[in-house]
Amino acid sequence: MNPSDPKHLLAFAGGAGLAPKAPGTVGTLVGVVLYLVLSMLPVAVYVLVVAGLFAAGLWAVGTVADELGADDPSAIVWDEVVGFLVAMIAAPAGIMWVIAGFALFRAFDIYKPWPTEAISSRFQGGAGIMVDDLVAGAYTWLILHVMWMMVEASLRGAGAH
Template sequence: MHVTVPAKTVFSSPVHFLAFGFGSGLSPFAPGTAGTLAAIPLYLLLVQLPLWGYVAVLLLMSLAGIWICGESSRRLGVHDHGGIVWDEFAGFLLTMLAAPAGWMWIVVGFFLFRLFDIWKPWPIRLVDRDVPGGFGIMFDDILAGVYAWLVLQALAYFLVA
């Protein structure tokens, strides 16, 4: 079920503003892709942190995302509304954990994350379909991020080393 969410709703509520990826989830075309693109500047800021700091922010974003996505969904009355893209932010940032430096790797990470998030191989599809609430919204994208991270790290190992 598609429910149109007015920009006024997103920009007047901190919960929706975060859940909708600072407004990127309002994109009428491919909001998940728009949300992932919007996560790139955040990645560029976070990658400056030491690895432990990056991991700490990623964990905090993921844990907070369970509540943010669940609460936004509840308020909208729609489970996992397409415009909720905080989960894409977390999934992409997980994909990019300890990635090699450079725009090529950002682009590769972007496409790998989008591939696994859209394709939803096992068990991602099961989580997406069967796990309710904010945890379900976040967990399928975290799994997509894990798959994309594994492929990205393998590519880096064989292409950089």
């Protein structure tokens, strides 16, 4: 990693991807920190920022993967950062929701449930690296919001008694 090269800093999430064990998990932790900062923004601005980070990631991870001569090097973790940020769009406030989002995102990223592979196999380069984490983020977003609705319904039901 060349720390003076912006595409390296981005693709490796500031060096998180160079962790000797579980670089994807370490990269997702960078996403958690970034989420805690960005979560203070209005949802529309948050989504625009995440879209910009995704676009920057397309360039950075694709270029760095080409430099390394690999399709999806484990040291490239910007895809985990952005995937986690997608997972947390309009997430409920509270550390328990962040922990749930983290756990769900890692599970979906690691196990890649259907149709993750079918979708990501349609893309090459940076998009190929980024898309499976976008899908993991979308799955996590859906489950988090269903859980949130269930908690809210339970609380409303408990208040009616």
